[in-house]
Amino acid sequence: MGNIFGHLFRISTFGESHGGGVGVVIDGCPPQLEISAEEIQVELDRRRPGQSKITTPRKEADTCEILSGVFEGKTLGTPISILVRNKDTRPQDYDEMSEKYRPSHADATYDAKYGIRNWQGGGRSSARETIGRVAAGAIAKKILRQVANVEVIAYVKRIKDLEGVVDPNTVTLEQVESNIVRCPDAECGDRMIELIEQIGRQGDSIGGVVECVARNVPKGLGEPVFDKLEADIAKGVMSLPASKGFEIGSGFGGTLLTGIEHNDEFYIDQSGEIRTLTNRSGGIQGGFPTEKISFCELHLSRQQQLEKSRKL
Amino acid sequence: MGNIFGHLFRISTFGESHGGGVGVVIDGCPPQLEISAEEIQVELDRRRPGQSKITTPRKEADTCEILSGVFEGKTLGTPISILVRNKDTRPQDYDEMSEKYRPSHADATYDAKYGIRNWQGGGRSSARETIGRVAAGAIAKKILRQVANVEVIAYVKRIKDLEGVVDPNTVTLEQVESNIVRCPDAECGDRMIELIEQIGRQGDSIGGVVECVARNVPKGLGEPVFDKLEADIAKGVMSLPASKGFEIGSGFGGTLLTGIEHNDEFYIDQSGEIRTLTNRSGGIQGGFPTEKISFCELHLSRQQQLEKSRKL
Amino acid sequence: MGNIFGHLFRISTFGESHGGGVGVVIDGCPPQLEISAEEIQVELDRRRPGQSKITTPRKEADTCEILSGVFEGKTLGTPISILVRNKDTRPQDYDEMSEKYRPSHADATYDAKYGIRNWQGGGRSSARETIGRVAAGAIAKKILRQVANVEVIAYVKRIKDLEGVVDPNTVTLEQVESNIVRCPDAECGDRMIELIEQIGRQGDSIGGVVECVARNVPKGLGEPVFDKLEADIAKGVMSLPASKGFEIGSGFGGTLLTGIEHNDEFYIDQSGEIRTLTNRSGGIQGGFPTEKISFCELHLSRQQQLEKSRKL
Amino acid sequence: MGNIFGHLFRISTFGESHGGGVGVVIDGCPPQLEISAEEIQVELDRRRPGQSKITTPRKEADTCEILSGVFEGKTLGTPISILVRNKDTRPQDYDEMSEKYRPSHADATYDAKYGIRNWQGGGRSSARETIGRVAAGAIAKKILRQVANVEVIAYVKRIKDLEGVVDPNTVTLEQVESNIVRCPDAECGDRMIELIEQIGRQGDSIGGVVECVARNVPKGLGEPVFDKLEADIAKGVMSLPASKGFEIGSGFGGTLLTGIEHNDEFYIDQSGEIRTLTNRSGGIQGGFPTEKISFCELHLSRQQQLEKSRKL
Structure with missing residues (x-):
């Protein structure tokens, strides 16, 4: 299951x-x-x-x-x-794992659920599952x-406290692919790489935040109530290994605004379409995308794997 | 669907x-x-x-x-x-809604999806859906x-920038129920009520963050990969009207720690059970709860309904 | 479930x-x-x-x-x-049922599965479930x-050994509704009613076979492999209380023919549509309906409820 | 899907x-x-x-x-x-199939549904799907x-009009495997093989009926209403290629009996278990198996593949 x-x-x-x-x-x-x-x-x-x-x-x-x-x-x-x-x-690299549980890994919980585990590695909880x-x-x-000219782009927004400056309305896949950490803010990307290497040399690791934008999402996609588009995306994102948070649109920050401040006002564009001036709702209202301009942001917190020496 | x-x-x-x-x-x-x-x-x-x-x-x-x-x-x-x-x-209160879309509501998107809408109110997107x-x-x-002595307690953690001081390990339902805003920090709850009333008098509204703790969650609950417990909880929470974010354990804040700092170290308690010293993972590792001490925190950002005058 | x-x-x-x-x-x-x-x-x-x-x-x-x-x-x-x-x-009519199991009913099996049963009647296994x-x-x-001008007509084909003569290509709802046993062969229907009354006077009951025809079923309806249209219909029919058999097209009788005898030969009609000369496959090939002329026959054996005196 | x-x-x-x-x-x-x-x-x-x-x-x-x-x-x-x-x-054997539809096959309906088809053979509708x-x-x-010592045995009961004499209560896998047509009635099996060969020499084919018995099915298996055990089995059987009929217990023949004649009477065996004297219901009442003695019979009509010369 x-x-x-x-x-x-x-x-x-x-x-x-x-x-x-x-x-x-x-x-x-x-x-x-x-x-x-x-x-x-x-x-x-x-x-x-x-x-x-x-x-x-x-x-x-x-x-x-x-x-x-x-x-x-x-x-x-x-x-x-x-x-x-x-x-x-x-498998020989993992011999120690047949006897010990790594902290912040699934070794202990898989054993508790199934009473058996492929201890040669992460098994089913390995990041290889995402292939x-x-x-x-x-x-x-x-x-x-x-079908609908939908464009989906995801990129690294933040590593630890280093946050790139990225405009989700204009970011391109080429910008994302321009460096090995995949941060479209190239200058910040350089500092991120430096930080990851530095922490790695200490035998430690760091995580960050991924942001994703989807353009041209058809109006009415998704289903009401339980299968709202934002709920299904949240489930997908939170089911990724090491993901511990999800936001869409203004996210947690939106709670600092009042209702009037937070509203995405409607207007009618030159082609007669109803659109919104802002996108604090993440392009989703009532669980369905609003027309055309929709984009959603989703952030995920990813804690990198620990070195083996940190086992129980 | x-x-x-x-x-x-x-x-x-x-x-x-x-x-x-x-x-x-x-x-x-x-x-x-x-x-x-x-x-x-x-x-x-x-x-x-x-x-x-x-x-x-x-x-x-x-x-x-x-x-x-x-x-x-x-x-x-x-x-x-x-x-x-x-x-x-x-229904007479909503007459205007048969012709106009309220911003940040589902009127426009329901019309786009279904071509029909019960304009007498929020229809299926109303908060009454949660009954x-x-x-x-x-x-x-x-x-x-x-079955398992599981205890689930949810409460208001924050209203706009007013954040209560609550210990999820000890909070009780009685504390939650002690005031009408349901913040276990009674003194902060008083200020929250005052703020909600003040904003309401201005014809505006505010939201906040709800936190939830579950105690005694059985080890191994949930399923691997897509139906991880945290993924299913995220879907449920994000499917609630006006919810725009979800965190578990350390959440987004966890990305500011290194892997070693973030680890929940294992220890063996006096009854021989494997437990964790801390709970940065939100009590969930590999998608399954860890034994006994598990608790999860989930936050949701809730934008309150706007007054009717703010329609398109 | x-x-x-x-x-x-x-x-x-x-x-x-x-x-x-x-x-x-x-x-x-x-x-x-x-x-x-x-x-x-x-x-x-x-x-x-x-x-x-x-x-x-x-x-x-x-x-x-x-x-x-x-x-x-x-x-x-x-x-x-x-x-x-x-x-x-x-409920007083059923007092005896709180202590005794009726044969050929679900009393014993519901008790075995759930350890509890609404003994005031058939409970969930009652034919009222079909409402x-x-x-x-x-x-x-x-x-x-x-959507597709599909017409579905079901009727009683046989009661015990009394079988009506009905042409599924031409039978109408009016013919079905013309008598209380709902057999379009009115003369046979009269004899069926007589037999049911006669058996009923003996404190006994009888069942029979229902046949169903669907006209204008769109080509390609249903899904391949497990959700073939005939498989989904069979599941629906066999889930009805007291149903013990299902046939489509030539059904069991088809096994008495050779492959060449059983084939539904294709021809191209005046409007250029591919159709079949016969309908031994019940209008379904590879799990999907064939174009336009499709009809399916499904038979179900229905054992009527027994009088209460036949309890354990 | x-x-x-x-x-x-x-x-x-x-x-x-x-x-x-x-x-x-x-x-x-x-x-x-x-x-x-x-x-x-x-x-x-x-x-x-x-x-x-x-x-x-x-x-x-x-x-x-x-x-x-x-x-x-x-x-x-x-x-x-x-x-x-x-x-x-x-694939060269099937060249003709890229242009022609075989009767009683899924070529035409797959084309109608998908607009594309692997014409090198039966594609997804091939019996290889059952692997x-x-x-x-x-x-x-x-x-x-x-888990429950359940034993499932299926065998050929009939080929065209040749029906083997098999007692489902005692039939063994060894008897089934004793000949290449897998009819436990060895003498009848010989005649079946002869008939299949004879019809095959004429470039034709024949089908038959498979019977299946399951012993020691746990009481209460399956779910009520739509997912009754007999409904799920029927769906599985009818989803097999070329299956056109399904019966359980007395099947269609049961409609020739009255309710009293058809009843499976209960008795209590020496170990205190409730059992039934007969098995006309196929061991399933109210959708759930009765205890221990349960067996189900399922028959399927299988039309063998036609030779290629019979294409449109």
Whole structure:
């Protein structure tokens, strides 16, 4: 249980950090979408560890294979199964873990729930679990872009107390990709990298805040009450390993404003569309996006993995 | 779609602010639980508007009726249907709403999605929607208490910039219920009430932050990956009207600490249980609660309803 | 668990034979559909017991009330809650049932599963449970008719060994409604009524076979593999109380033919549509309906309730 | 959509007849179950085509690989992903199918639904789709056997008009496996094989009826109303390719009996358990199995694949 997400585009992810591999089965992808393993690989390469000096040293190509659901370069409407083999497993590095629990990790709670655990690594709680999400997300992003020109961009907003200056209305993927910490404020990004390296040399680690903006989200997406768009996004974000907070629009800061100050006033633009002057609600009202200008910000607090010496 | 929540204890809520009534059908409640309409009414009375000078003036008894699933005071294991009739509907108060959209409300987005809207009030996006949640929650809380002695307490932590001093380890329901703003820090609560009244006299409104603690949460509750306990709680909280943020444990503040500073160190207590010295992870590691001492904090930013004069 | 059915049009039914009432909450009904309690009542009146000498003597008006989801005669897209109060409960008739199990009833198995049972009647296993289905079905049928001109007609095909001669291609609702046993073969219907009365006078009961035809089912309805249209229909039919069999198209009889004999050959009609000359597959191939001419036959074996004297 | 089945033990199957492979991801398998690829292979070998002269000539080893969820021979409680590579694809054999629809196949309906189709074979509607079911079923059967000593045996009861004499109370797996048509009545099995070969020589095919018995099914399994055990089994059976009918217990034949004749009378056995003298209800009453003696019979009508020359 718990490894399936979504309703119409439903993903089932699988795989531990060690063992045959990790991946995803997507049920509900529309037919006739052009998709290739190469496109998915682009996103997997972005998440791949070992790309730079500031991440975990684990080195794997993480090459994906599409096992089903695609024929002559197009989706069939049938389940798309994507597999990434595990390679650099080095179980010997984790020998100590068969006996000890690492603090702030899932070792103890997995043992409590299941009475068994793949102690060769993080097992199912490893960040490798997100490979299935990234592969499915690559396809989801392509659908959203083709159907409604939706653009989704996420970037590092803050590392510890170093916060970049980023305008979510204009930020581009190129700016995000311009440095290895993926902060569009390049100057701040340099200082972030320096800080991460410095803390790393002390055998310690730091986290930060990721911000995400989605443009051209169709009005009326999502469902009322429990499946409001902001609720589903929150669930997705908070289910990521080490995520401890979520905000949309003005977030917690919005509580410092009064209702009148906080309102997003409506106006009618030259094409007759109802739009809002500001976006304190994060582009979502009553659980549904407002038309066209919608963007949402979501922040997540990510505590990096600790070195092994900090085990119980 | 979107009006059903949960897996094993699954609730279907229904009802608009105006019309026959609001309520819930619970599918999956265990059999042989003693439950009465009176117990559910206690929780409904706590959420009922018109209780004090600081809330919306709508006055309704909001009396609940159990229509099914209970026999001779005990649950049958069959669906429990609970109905609260709408009474004080005053549709004439909302006449203007048939033509105008209120900012920061769901009027415009509901129209965009459905092309129809009960303009006599907030319709399905009204805070009355939460009556079904509260009724189901009353039963869920009783199950949790009986099965595992779980105790859940929520309270107002902050109103605008007035923040109460509350220790989540010791706070009691009696302290929460001691004033009409439900802040356990009574002295701060007095100032909160004063501020709400003052802002209200100006035709404006303010919001704040709610904190919640759950004690004795069984180890291993929740499911891995997408249905982590913190993800499901985040979804529930973010699906509440006007909620714009969620934190658990150290939340966003945790990103200012290093990994070593942030760790919750394990120790073994006198009864041989593994526990943590601190609770920066919010009592949840790898998506599952840690044993016994677990508590989670969740904050929500709630923008109060605006007066009618602020319509488009 | 088990009281929710469907995906996009999802129904949650509730209610026991005795207690406040029975009903349904529909989540996912499209907005802007004209619907009235009167239309739903027409279908409820068709299922209502006490209509004639051949059914259970229980007499209730079974009047429905729409509690939510409809505004000014049109659906809002929000959950539609429909309630039918229980009236003629006569619990004293069932006193003996608090101590004894009726054979071929759910008394023993409900006790085994839940350890509790509303012994005043059939409880949740009562045929009154189908009131929620019928109410939701009335709305579903209207949607199907409006969206795709789908017509669904069910009728009694056989009672014991008396089988009516009915052409599913031409049978009309008027023919079905022409007699109280609802067999479109009026002459056979007379003999069925006579047989039911005769067996009833002996303190015994009989069942039969219901056949259903759906016309103009859109090509491609349903989903592949597990949610094939025939599989979902089978589940719905077999979940009805006392149903013990299901066939579609040629059914079990089809196994007496060879593959060549059984084939539905394709041809292209004057409008260029691909159609089939015969309908041995029940109008469903690969789980999806074939175009336009589709009809399905489903048979169900229904064992009538026994008199009380046959208890353990 | 449509490729996921089950609630607590939820399977997602994937794969077309041609392409990378077919398989399944199981979410919800209990932890600490001993399982090996060899055990799963035993069941896959039983379904494998090309085993004998009476089935399709396709020859593949259909060797399975467990990709995740098992560690040191035991399940982890995490998703179990099982992959079988496609080997003997021979797409050239199907060239004609890129232009023509085969009657009684899913070619036309898949094209109608998706507008695209893997014409190299049956695609997703191929009987190879059942490989994922069989692999998951092997694990499900092992759980049921370990937890409650449940035994499930299925066999060919009838081919065309040749019906074996089989006592479901005593039939054994050894008897089923004693011949290549898997009819426990060995003498009848010989005649069945002869008939299949004879019809096959004429370029035609025949189908039949499969019967299944489950012993020691725990009382109270399944859920009420829509998820009655017999309804879920019916859905599973009717979702198999070419299945056109389902019966449980007395099935359609039961309608020829009166209520009194059809009753399964209760008695109390020497150990104090309530049991039934007969099993006309198929061991299921009110949707739940009766204690211990439960067995269900399910018949399915299977129309064998036609030779290619019968295309449109």
